[in-house]
Amino acid sequence: MEIEGREPSLAVEIEAKNQPNDGPVPIFLKFEDVEYKVKLEKNPLKATIANMGVEQGQYKKILKGISGNVESGEILALMGPSGSGKTTLLKILGGRMQNGLIKGHIRYNDVPYGPSLKRRIGFVTQDDVLFPQLTVHETLVFAALLRLPAYMSRQQKLARVDAIIEELNLERCRHTKVGGGFVKGISGGERKRTSIGYEILVDPSLLLLDEPTSGLDSTSAGKLLVILQRLAKTGRTIIVTIHQPSSRMFCMFDKLLLISEGLPIYHGKACEAVPYFSSLGFVPEIAMNPAELLLDLANGNVEDIFVPEILQESSPEEFRSYVIKFLQWKCKTELEPRDKQEKSHTTIETPEQQSPGLRMKKDWTMNWFDQFMILSKRSFRERSGDYLDKLRILQAVGVAALLGLLWWNSQIGTEAQLRDQIGLIFYICIFWTSSSLFGAVYVFPFEKLYLVKERKADMYRLSAYYISSTLCDMVAHVFYPVIFMAILYFMAHLRKTVSSFFLTLIAVELIVITSQGTGELLGAAILSVKRAGTMASLVLMLFLLTGGYYVQHIPKFMRWLKYISFMHYGFRLLLKVQYSGDLTFNCQTTQGCQSLQSSPSFDTIKLDGGLQEAFILVSMALVYRLLAYFCLRWRISSISY
DSSP states (O other), rough: OOOOOOOOOOHHHHHHHHHHSSSSOOOOEEEEEEEEEEESSSSGGOOGGGGGGGGGGGGEEEEEEEEEEEOOOOOEEEEOOOSHHHHHHHHHHHOOOOSEEEEEEEEEEEOOOOGGGGGGEEEEEEEEEOTSSSSSHHHHHHHHHHOTTTTTOOOHHHHHHHHHHHHTTTGGGGHHHHHHGBBBOHHHHHHHHHHHHHHHOOOEEEEEESSSTTTTTHHHHHHHHHHHHHEEEETOEEEEEEEOOHHHHHHOSHHHHEEEEEEEEEEEEEHHHHHHHHTOOOOSSSSOOOHHHHHHHHOOOTTTTOOOOHHSSSSSSTTEEEEEEHHHHHHIIIHHHHHHHHHHHOOOOOOHOOOOGGGGGOSSSSSSHHHHHOOOOOHHHHHHHTTHOOOOOOHHHHHHHHHHHTTTTOOOHHHHHHHHHHHHHHHHHHHHHHHHHHHTTTHHHHHHHHHHHHHHHTTTTTHHHHHHHHHHHHHSHHHHHHHHHHHHHHHHTOOOOOHHHHHHHHHHHHHHHHHHHHHHHHHHHHOOHHHHHHHHHHHHHHHHHHHHOSSSSGGGGGGGGGGOOOHHHHHHHHHHHHHOOOEEEOOOOTOOOGGGGGGGGGGOTTSSSHHHHHHHHHHHHHHHHHHHHHHHHHHHHHHOO
């Protein structure tokens, strides 16, 4: 995207950086000839019905050259039919979409878009992306601690949260969970106001909202527009996409940009839109909501509307497209020249007067450790329901008791008894591998939207988020194996020495930690709930078959699989800490007592060969997590928001 502007001097940068952020910096946003195209799928099976008329592998234009402007203190409404490009334009103006498929000139007080400008832009999506388990107050507090500048004390940040809650009329639901999905929480209007509060905490100069009234009743939508008007009066520039507002809401907008098929058909004051179309000859035959009239025109639907005589001569098949092309042509030839002439007479502050606050260098609001501590508290608060789930505790206790009863006082006196006990050990390996793997594989796919949203706003370093997330999960789940083994170990009559018990427990913990790392890697690489679950099932099946219980002597051409299977090393480690070569069995046979090492079950394992598997599992856990971090960084950076 071509963006005009001049590079700031170092002196201006340093001076601006040292100035506290006392409020929003006024922004005059101007965009000219903005175009955007998408590449169509080459695979015809993936092509949508809408694209079937275009040759696959080519590009389809979504925006075909849109111009407009909005000043501080104004609300610009982007209107148009579904698929006209409203949300796409909003994302481009907010810097959420930046690639070679965008063309045009976009200027923020004559400053190009850059990392420092991110913190001057608030973006509220149509779907409210908020953690469901946190309350409204907790949501805003964690956002304030992460986003507000370092020179503010904790008390000042909390006072800022209280002021936002009061300003947005959220006192009644302050301590209610946000909710969503299967979690009961606040209403749709309260959730939308919370999303707005989340963004205005940092006093954004430019606030963008995608369909903020979607799903709200007319009363709630009207109250929301009143709040936006109040925010605009504080010096903010506000742009909203809206589908079909009521007459009362329509009058609250200062400016309107009406889009049809990727091109504007009106740009100017909202109150002058209907008179403009009337001057062209489009007069409603019946009383109509202004927004309804405008959307009908944008769709080329002129039922119950008088049209100019020049359009009445077209054929019925081409009538709709002629109406749209006529309105686009009129906007190009009449409105755009008028806008340029008005702007030439408008006095706008020079960039040196208006833009120093936008030229600040990108800098984190706090150091890495503080980010880590806040994110750890938030992760634990959000996931505490899973960590302390009664069903999870019941599962650990119930499965341990069931296995203990099935293997009650198991012995290793004969080959058959030994084989039964080895089966128990392998099942322990399977149980904790599967529960830990599936418990970790869904974390990043579920939190993808939250992570993308917060990373686009530069709230924290990705490394701080990843380490806090993985440590919280690891620490929270380390206690379940302790409960499990404390019950099962003595019921099953496993080797009753202090060292064997604790070594077995450590081996199980290593299996849990490594399984979590594998799950995180799969989840980070795929970032899809459905696909991540399918891939986890395949990996689990592969590791289970190569674990060393079902098949000990794997063919040479398949042997490499066991070396990447942490279940293989975990199972071997459990056998080594439970048995040793000096133990005997089959003492009641005519051959006399035999060493356990002579059992066919240990053909591929040297029981007294050391515990190098423990170091391998630790290494695998670290490598898997390191790969998961880089996969997450790569995948998140490629997602637009």
